[in-house]
Amino acid sequence: PAEPFQDVAVLALPSVRHNSTPFASRAATISSTPAAPNLERLTDGNLDTATALPPGAGQGNRTFAIDFNLPEPATIRSLSMIPSDSPWAARCAVQSAGDDGTFQTVREFQFDRSNMRINVGPMPRGPVTIALPPTTAKQFRLVLTGVTGKAALAEVELSADARVEFFIEKQLAKVHPTPSPKWDTYLWPEQPEPDAAGLAMPPADVRNLTPLLGPDGTLRWDVPPGDWTVLRIGMTPTGTQNAPASAEGQGLEVDKMNRNAAKAHFDAFIGRLLRRMPASDRKAFRHVVADSYEMGPQNWTDGFADTFRSRYGYDPEPWLPVLSGRIVAGADESNRFLWDLRRLVADHVAKDYVGGLRDLCHEHGLQLWLENYGHWGFPAEFLQYGGQSDRIGGEFWLTGLGAIECRAASSAANIYGMPIVSAEAFTGGPPFQTMPSGLKTRGDWAFCEGANHFVLHVYIHQPWEDRKPGMNAWFGTEFNRHNTWFNASRAWIDYLRRSCFLLQQGNRVADVAYFIGEDTPKMTGPRQPELPPGCDFDDINAEVIQQRLGVENGMLKLPHGTTYRVLVLPDLPTMRPELLAKIRELVEAGATVLGPPPSRSPSLEDYPRCDDEVRRLAAELWGDARSAPSGQRRLGKGQILWGKDLRELLHSTGAPPDFTSGVPLRFTHRKAGDTDLYFLANPQAEEIATTVAFRIHGKSPELWWPHSG
Secondary structure, X not given: OXXXXXXXXXXXXXXXXXXXXXXXXXXXXXXXXXXXXXXXXXXXXXXXOOEEOXXXXXXXXXXXXXXXXXXXXXXXXXXXXXXXXXXXXXXXXXXXXXXXXXXXXXXXXXXXXXXXXXXXXXXXXXXXXXXXXXXXXXXXXXXXXXXXXXXXEEEEEEEOXXXXXXHHHHOOOOOOOOOOOOOOOOOOOOXXXXXXXXXXXXXXXXXXXXHHEOOOOOEOOOOOOOOEEXXXXXXXXXOOEOOOOOHXXXXXXXXXOOHHHHHHHHHHOXXXXXXXXXXXXXXXXXEEEEXXXXXXXXXXXXXXXXXHHHXXXXXXXXXXXXXXXXXXXXXXXXXXXXXXXXXXXXXXXXXXXXXXXXXXXXXXXXXXXXXXXXOOOOOOEHHHHHHOOOEEEEEEEOOOOOHHHHHHXXXXXXXXXXXXXXXXXXXXXXXXXXXXXXXXXXXXXXXXXXXXXXXXXXXXXXXXXXXXXXXOOOOEOOOOOOOOOHHHOHHHHHHHHHHHHHHOOOEEOOOEEEEOOOOOOEOOOOOOOOOOXXXXXXXXXXXXXXXXXXXXXXXXXXXXXXXXXXXXXXXXXXXXXXXXXXXXXXXXXXXXXXXXXXXXXXXXXXXOHHHHHHHHHHHHHHOOOOOOOOEEEEEOOEEEEEOOOHHHHHHHOXXXXXEEEOOOOEEEEEEEOOEEEEEEEOOOOOOOOOOEEEOOOOOOOOOOOOOOO
16 A cells, blocks of 8 residues: 555455346446547546546536446446546436336435545545445436536446445545535435345454554465455545645644644644743743634544444444445444444544643643634534533634534533633625624624624734735734724724623523534534524533533523523434433433434444333333324423424423514523623614513613623
């Protein structure tokens, strides 16, 4: 293998193939409509050659179809498409022809290699692989529509072999191509099992040959009878370079699943500053800031197999062939292994990268300040990732970016007990076209998303008097002395300071905790059912539910004082049994939980007993009527509901809307001891008159104006 390369395992795999043609497409006669040149390249086994789609083919209302005509009927179970090195995407359909020549659609799917940058996956050209229901025919057709980009295919493989579909994506070798993955981006439909037992290899038949590999790379093995495939698995850097950085500071990104690597990075960067700066001089140097994660995923590190065994109680090595798309034991078990891998990657990145940097900071009297999300290739879980830091921050741009980022930060802060939620504020506005009157509304919105400390973005030092408007960046508002309104902005800055001070008191009040699920990567959570008007919410994760969440007087409560009236579960079929057991404990203690029952564990840990335990716990919680579309059941002091309206549920718990107004206003509510603080903001540019109501009894309100104090 090409260097650098570090061996992980050498495995011998028994050949697992059905009695049909393994690679049917290689025996096919290929044609296309419209006609494209060099179609033979699609099956030549050479990734350096490619077939480009004719201009306009597959775009708009047009289609591009590739026909594979086989000499004999073959049963096909999987399709793999490998792109050239140009980014593109398309909607695809696999079709087969019956005896009468009529084509029927076998499977539709999305092909997406629209971003080939290395920071959205170290295998930019990794195959898009889908599982097909076993289909026997002599003619197959691949239809492409909605093509975007410069489309070209290096290889198309129709195979009789069963494969783990989207195995490249599921092992984090290719991740979401945009900066805003949705909460369910890394959830895939359950894959049907292969139709014949011989299509999956038993894990016990996978032989570990690693001790037989010599230092020079020579394998010495007395091969037993049969057909075997030797799979040499290793790890190598992803190739992602840090950026932005000066030429002297550029290089490969650090391993984010390894505390030793984090220490080496810290010592070579922050450590150099500390060695040059006496402790007595560090009066302003209080924090180390880790910006948003934008440098791609990884899926292995030193000692990962040992950690895996310790965490899940089974050996990952017999399952490593799954990383090549092969099915081990079954499709369900193979996908559970990949789920365990992704979950452990997320745990490592949070505990060893963020937690490792935090601990190193503490050794030097510093604190870690983190943006707890990632726009490109984020492999972790945003709440757990943020929970390992000392301080947390989101960001909002003047237009666009901010909804996910600010709520990610404020939810993490509220569930982990961090009083301050910073925000990189007013990034990305149009240059020299904004002023405080235009910035205020966006800032008020961020306050109501939970931010309570603004880091104005961006203040660039202006050393010249004769160069105006001076040195500025495309991605920030010009907070500097050469901006025409800078010296007149005192009133607005005072408004921000006073607002931040009051919003840093106590805890933010939220009625609903939306559980984000256990799946990773995860950068945002679901809002299903929708939050009723006049209420607020937090996202919450499994770690906080299991380790920190309790019940007091019918309210879900965290140790630092944050409370919720309802825990909402996502509409997912999976949950690990230890988490479900904690939810049962909360309900018995008086909690109200809304959501459907899970039916199985997502993990291979303790399989298949884990599924039995999930079903047993679900029966205890949801009862015999759990298959009904809606219901309600009391258990102990609490209740579990499903299929119910969230507004009605909150009202039934004695919780009308926290705030109402005759004219729409933005709001956020914080509670500090016996004091309730509401921040109200008018989203419109003109004055309004309205009648408002607060969910407060027995108190007299005071009106504080932030612009005057």
